[in-house]
């Protein structure tokens with residue numbers, strides 16, 4: 001009820017929102033679900049789920065001796081075409097990393113399919129050169145001006161040192177080539193392996209990197225996709241980690257099992273009380289702007305433009321909820 005009210009409540013026009021910050025969150029990726037590419041049964045199952053984003057995996061979810069099988073299975077699903085569901089979803093392929101012998105064949109296979117994937121996910125990006133190389137490969141194979149979405153994985157110390165350069169390059173190439181960067185993924189498990197950290201309950205070992213990724217993603221208008229929760233049977237723990245990530249500014253989370261999807265997709269929607277807070281704040285903001293007041297008090301807190309923008313983000317997310 002509250003959500004449908006919000007749906008029709010647009011952001012005040014007089015704020016000229018185009019001149020403020022408009023993030024490209026129109027394709028939600030609250031749950032980014034991995035499906036091992038060599039497992040047609042799991043791929044078929046994923047197509048029956050209400051999930052924002054499917055990532056057919058050629059990389060770490062596939063054994064080394066199954067790389068070819070994964071590539072060929074994914075190709076056959078792409079050739080058949082993306083099945084339609086009740087609502088649109090992202091249908092992507094995670095290729096192997098650029099320091100392996102597999103990525104070129106992975107890319108060739110999906111870019112020459114009868115139907116292109118919506119998105120290519122590139123793991124273990126460490127320098128801007130990978131993005132340049134990727135863009136060249138895409139240019140050689142896609143002759144039209146069709147854009148292919150790109151999700152960039154940041155999962156090593158070196159990648160974090162180069163993260164701004166990587167994003168700047170991707171942003172630049174989005175203006176001159178067929179690639180459209182859409183999200184950054186925090187690859188926490190590879191990151192820990194790379195820096196020699198041990199996972200702890202408090203997650204202290206990944207705190208800095210987890211925060212840095214959000215910061216950079218937002219600076220480049222990209223979605224920020226949080227770490228995977230590998231104890232997939234522990235749904236309480238998953239919920240807690242989702243809430244933590246959302247509070248940090250993450251827009252979605254990697255998932256590995258169908259049972260995780262509803263928890264994650266629900267968690268990355270604002271709660272009823274957040275929606276109520278944001279909706280009331282926007283109404284109050286509009287009134288105070290008309291009265292010429294830039295700052296005012298709402299529910300005991302000082303409100304001005306930055307808080308209004310946070311409220312807008314809440315409402316945009318709330319509108320993703322199916323009514």
Ligand SMILES: CC(=O)SCCNC(=O)CCNC(=O)[C@H](O)C(C)(C)COP(=O)(O)OP(=O)(O)OC[C@H]1O[C@@H](n2cnc3c(N)ncnc32)[C@H](O)[C@@H]1OP(=O)(O)O
Pocket residue numbers: 033034035036041042043045046057060061189190228232256257258
């Ligand atoms: C750090 C990273 O890079 S994470 C990404 C790499 N890792 C992955 O991709 C792992 C993906 N996940 C999986 O492979 C599996 O979920 C596993 C191995 C963890 C557990 O698999 P299972 O033992 O089959 O789990 P379970 O029996 O609970 O599965 C229940 C159902 O969901 C299906 N299922 C499980 N995981 C997936 C998945 N990722 N995608 C689609 N369907 C799935 C199963 O096939 C089964 O289907 P059915 O009921 O029709 O028979």
Ligand SMILES: O=CC(=O)O
Pocket residue numbers: 123153155186187188189190191227228
């Ligand atoms: O790819 C994901 C990770 O955590 O590593």
Ligand SMILES: [Mg+2]
Pocket residue numbers: 060123155187189190
């Ligand atoms: Mg990884």
